[in-house]
Amino acid sequence: MKDTQKSTFIKSLAFNIIPVQIFLFVFWFKNGFIDKVCGVLLGFISPETAYQGDTWVGWKTYIVGTWDKSAVGHLFISPTFDFMFPILIILQCIPFLLIIRSVIAGEFMQGKERVWLLRAGIASLLVTSCMAFTQTITGASDGQYLWQFLGFGMVALMYIRNENGK
Template identity: 80%
Template structure:
């Protein structure tokens, strides 16, 4: 009897969307929460032991240093760092929060609509597009992987919409 229940449970899982949930969660959890939130907080709480690259000042040196290689970036984008970086941190945390909501809603099961997963895909596309804009306009090398991730996010959205039957 127990073996039958396990088999039925496995058959009810939507293996076609679980890898997408895992990838989006891990990518944004690492790049948003771990790198930005934890890094900045550790830099505030224990500045002497925190990894400098993940602190506020470390991110500022890296990002503004990249933007400053371009006259456009230096003039128009670099001065906005202290205002825009907290917004970026929040935006980078949204996709993994939406994935958590997707998991709690059971969207990893067959025959379920996946509105939270779709929202996570859209949030991922939006955040990546914002980042790609600044990196592309300043000629930064990060722009290349961001354009690839925009493509991934677009395919993910189409895939989720297809899975939802829309």
């Protein structure tokens, strides 16, 4: 690439939106795919070498253990773990998959409408809301950071909509 082409390309990048893409991707990639999918799969494939906290049993012990500290959680939410945990894993993977789609669509460029990024933000807000609900109703300590992340998600959606001109 010639120097003028490089500077034109750099000028066409949407530096105002790339940090949102990076943050949402990294957060859900780490919390959804790495922690849940890879941890659970590694626990099934090689239980003797897997980090026990990230295996199915490890997550069940941690999550149900926090839910069981509350009578409401113990009675209504803890019994649903084996059904709800796979759904949570899928939900946590959706935002980072939508960010990948956003990047493939070139939504990091100036003048592009950020349809996939907006969908990733909505998915992130949905997942965070579900998690914040269960953690708050059971009094779990994770509820605090989830409420903060929920606030970030709402601001991010407003920012993305503003960048889209809507």
